[in-house]
């Protein structure tokens with residue numbers, strides 16, 4: 001292994017546009033924190049930096065929608081995110097933010113140095129401009145009708161209803177979200193970073209020099225490099241962000257992916273005056289290296305951390321480069337991808353409220369199930385199982401039995417070890433304790449956190465087995481030496497477990513220190529594998545449970561909460577369901593995700609809901625999602641266009657009854673006038689189900 005003087009660990013800057021969910025934790029922050037806590041216990045010179053990423057278009061859009069300033073948006077989420085990290089014991093040396101002055105200065109100076117060195121290409125392109133608001137429009141600021149599904153509120157980069165990715169040019173009737181004006185094309189100048197100039201250097205540095213990187217990371221980088229790199233614009237037209245530090249750059253800011261990774265440098269600057277020790281290259285004797293820079297990220301950030309940022313660092317010069325980027329895959333929830341817009345997520349700030357004192361349980365489950373090599377699934381059932389049958393039944397049980405027996409059979413004091421009566425079972429246990437240290441260490445060094453945690457749990461399992469074999473409670477008074485040996489070793493094993501579990505479950509480790517009445521110092525990694533951690537005759541506290549059982553009702557409540565947050569009780573298939581409506585649901589108070597604000601009876605009474613019978617159904621040409629339905633309302637027949645084509649076979653719908661909103665203003669969809677809207681409910685898999693009367697009744701019947 002290479003020998004480094006010091007370590008600098010970065011964790012991906014969370015975007016200050018929403019709270020943290022457990023996918024973030026499992027992918028980035030828990031692995032980074034385990035690694036850092038382990039290295040700190042080894043007395044390594046290490047710094048752990050992170051902060052909120054507070055620039056970029058989605059934040060300005062949220063600000064616009066909420067009628068507040070971008071600064072207010074980031075202030076709100078920065079506080080929520082920071083608190084979640086603290087509650088989950090993520091032990092950053094600094095949690096900074098990119099709206100800080102020091103960051104603006106650092107990022108601007110970085111850009112200026114590259115500009116002065118002639119490393120950018122200046123290019124003029126045509127982009128959409130809002131003449132009323134007098135500003136260029138990022139793709140997200142342009143809305144219009146989706147050419148694929150007819151959604152009138154599709155964004156310039158994506159239709160959130162049908163999922164098509166779009167460019168602003170494809171939108172029918174484009175309009176500015178700022179002023180509703182029709183955007184016009186205007187010329188604008190930007191600074192491009194010619195990544196292709198660094199292609200051969202990157203191939204050499206990364207593909208040749210870092211074959212040890214995780215397969216998922218290396219593979220993604222290789223395919224980017226094999227496909228060839230191109231110039232990328234490093235500036236944007238916006239007023240929110242780091243201003244481009246050039247005289248002719250009014251209204252232009254640095255591209256958020258240019259400024260965000262520089263945030264690692266600014267955070268280190270803010271943390272210590274010695275920041276250069278961690279970031280700048282130095283001349284050292286052969287074999288000895290300066291800083292080992294490691295970026296912990298999720299797989300969606302691989303290209304930015306493995307290709308673009310290293311190329312920036314190389315171009316700027318003088319900085320160390322990442323030595324490893326152990327990116328994780330994604331964590332799914334209950335078999336489905338996490339979606340913040342669909343509110344399909346387990347939010348950290350809600351978890352800590354629902355399970356107070358159980359932060360380590362979440363750390364355990366996420367580490368044991370970390371998506372290290374492929375996407376993994378989080379289920380509440382597995383969460384309960386891992387808590388009840390691993391933390392409670394194995395780890396907690398061993399520690400508790402040891403303390404109970406020590407108080408009962410050894411007077412509450414650490415008994416003596418009588419070497420003369422030790423047997424093979426005792427000696428095997430001692431070997432296991434020593435081996436576990438090596439196994440855990442090797443696994444963590446290789447970023448195999450799941451395996452490392454498994455080894456810790458396995459040692460506790462061996463402790464239980466040892467107790468079961470020795471049965472000290474069955475021994476008679478004359479066997480006191482055997483009883484002493486058993487509990488002496490179980491107590492030394494307990495101290496070892498505290499050291500080994502500390503990187504993973506720091507709060508639990510501290511609870512164990514409390515029980516053993518010892519100080520933090522014992523958690524130094526060099527103590528792992530040792531057998532004289534607790535002195536003979538030392539009196540220890542009465543047993544306290546480390547973990548509590550998690551009941552079926554708690555799990556049921558979480559599953560229901562998750563589903564309730566997602567399922568819209570009545571969804572309109574004909575109305576555009578835009579992402580922004582759904583994203584907002586996550587700002588509602590705990591437990592009410594997905595619910596709409598209270599209305600008065602009069603609001604409801606304005607809806608004319610009626611039973612209708614479907615007379616015919618056919619697909620709309622060139623629109624996969626749309627069905628044209630003729631329906632009978634008893635007093636009249638109507639045409640309704642509905643976005644349900646992916647969920648129903650048209651022929652099966654004929655003769656079925658549905659509930660429609662009969663007094664919805666007519667609208668043209670794909671040139672067909674739609675008169676009303678069919679109600680359907682969406683299940684947890686995103687499949688639509690029609691809402692209809694239990695049995696056939698007269699069409700036209702009112703619904704209330």
Ligand SMILES: [Zn+2]
Nearest residue numbers: 146149159162
């Ligand atoms: Zn669409």
